[in-house]
Amino acid sequence: MSKNHKSSSTEPASDKALTLPSSVAGSGTLDRLVDTARDYAKASTAENTNKAYATDWKHFARWCRLKGTDPLPPSPEMIGLYIADLAAPTGPSPALSVSTIERRLSGLAWNYAQRGFALDRKERHIATVLAGIKRKHARPPAQKEAILAEDILAMVATLGFDLRGLRDRSILLLGYAGGLRRSEIVSLDAHKDDTPDSGGWIDILDDGVLLTLNAKTGWREVEIGRGSSDQTCPVHALEQWLHFAKIDFGPIFTRTSRDGKRALEARLNDKHVARLIKRCVLDAGLRADLPEKERLALFSGHSLRAGLASSAEVDERYVQKQLGHASAEMTRRYQRRRDRFRVNLTKAAGL
Template sequence: MNDLQPTKPQTDLATLDDLQQATLTYINKSKADNTKNAYQNDWNQFAAWCEHHGLQPLPAEPRTVALYLTHEAQSGRKASTIQRRISSISQAHQAKGYDSPTLNALVRSTWAGIKNTHGTAQEGKKPLLIEHVRAIAEALPDSLLGVRDRALLLTDFAGAFRRSELVNIDMKDVEFTTDGVVISLRRSKTDQEGSGERIGIPYGSTPLTCPVRALRAWLDQAGITEGAVFRSVNRHGQVQAKGLSDKAVALIVKRAVELIGLNPDEYSGHSTRSGLATSAAKAGVSERVIMKQTRHKSTQTVRKYIKEGELFAENAAARVGL
């Protein structure tokens, strides 16, 4: 027998089982947790509606999906919510190996009609502009909680962080330099592969509104040298070991805007991020530079902020002598 003759590979069923489990784990990690949670919630809503009406959710008939979208539209759902519902239904079908009913002409026509009838304009929360941030920094008390909130809001605004990014900042991700502070993001919404991004936050023009000084003051007063950067403070003024949740960031923003007389219902945890983009546009910063700091991959969202920031720049009515 020829010793060089190739031999038939042996199949190790245990190893294949392990690979199958690992593959499922990788698939599960392919989307951000917030996205998966939203998809799951949307699917639960659709499945419950189908059960209530005696319809099959998986695989769903195109007619079922069309009726559901009509129900959502007539219930006053925003177009952005309905669009996400469509994506969630499609994802659920594809995950189980079924063709997505959302691609059917009936569903597509229904969705087009909903958009034409109800519009797609989104009523988002207001941006927290630079003048608001300055006023908040001045109004916050010098207590430990006030020092934390000042550091959090100034860092959040200057770094244009998403809430999930902000609360996951660890001390090992923070590097103070002569130019400011560099914060390393190990994973973000637009960087699910975990290649990492470095965000530069420069010194501010005045000590009170300087994000670098504010962050340094919080870390020093809280005695934080490792672990989560932004943490809760209990009613006894004690800093807790666990980091804040993304929901806590939204509450801090709302509490801060109320402090300077703004309506907290009009602002959210996203207001600092949108506020940096809008304020930068008002200051004449280019789209490219804004996107570099906000880390948007698409120009569509950024241009919405730029449009808002440039409402009174090169304004025709301002030049006719009213």
């Protein structure tokens, strides 16, 4: 194995992505711009995605070493063997799902691009193996249960009216009405540019609240109107939390003190949303016909998004815009309860 190859396989992709031509290397000003450009390049993908891609590369590089080969330059034949080993491993490692294998391929393609190589996933040694894996192992995607209108009302009814209760009520109602991802909920700030790790901010207006979000698909605005009563209104719940928590700057949803009487400065982790949903599902008695373990497995942060998509009796395009989906087909995947034959194309075609 050559020294250059060894270096390329171990150094982080972000450090190899941007370099200066030898003719201008050593310029202090340009060196600083390279560092700035690297920061922007790193920000082109979400932090969790960067971590996953780094893990994908380490796993593949280690697999190559164990097989006595080098990860660089890319070899479609070896990558085809690699994904076959992921789907049907010979050792103690569990077989990976099709979606995870596809994610691994995306991670490898990204890492190769940072190192100046192109990985063609349509190359026959990769594409045919992946197609075979899909035919043999693919399963319909496991969908989380949708939290419908009656469910969310039962869930918020289990919460108290202390500071934590006000916060969690606001999280559930805002997440449901906005069709928000759990990461989007906790990333909100009171104003634009309040904190470096902000994922968006809010503007409370007479008719509702406007969220400006920097989400997976880019910037988007989410309008959440006022509800029919204070008890179920997400905007009123948000106002109550902000007022009693005395939050007018920085993260909207923060931790509270041990006695529950003060809001702290630390932003909540998105895992809090998942834990909150599962706790309230149990407390509200949702799907009580199932054992507790199965009930907990049915619900997650995506249950809020699926609930909005399934419950909102409006034109599908408005739901699509609210969820930030690029296609109507993606929105339909979130709809657990809809009239599939409301538009009968058979009759419309004259049959």
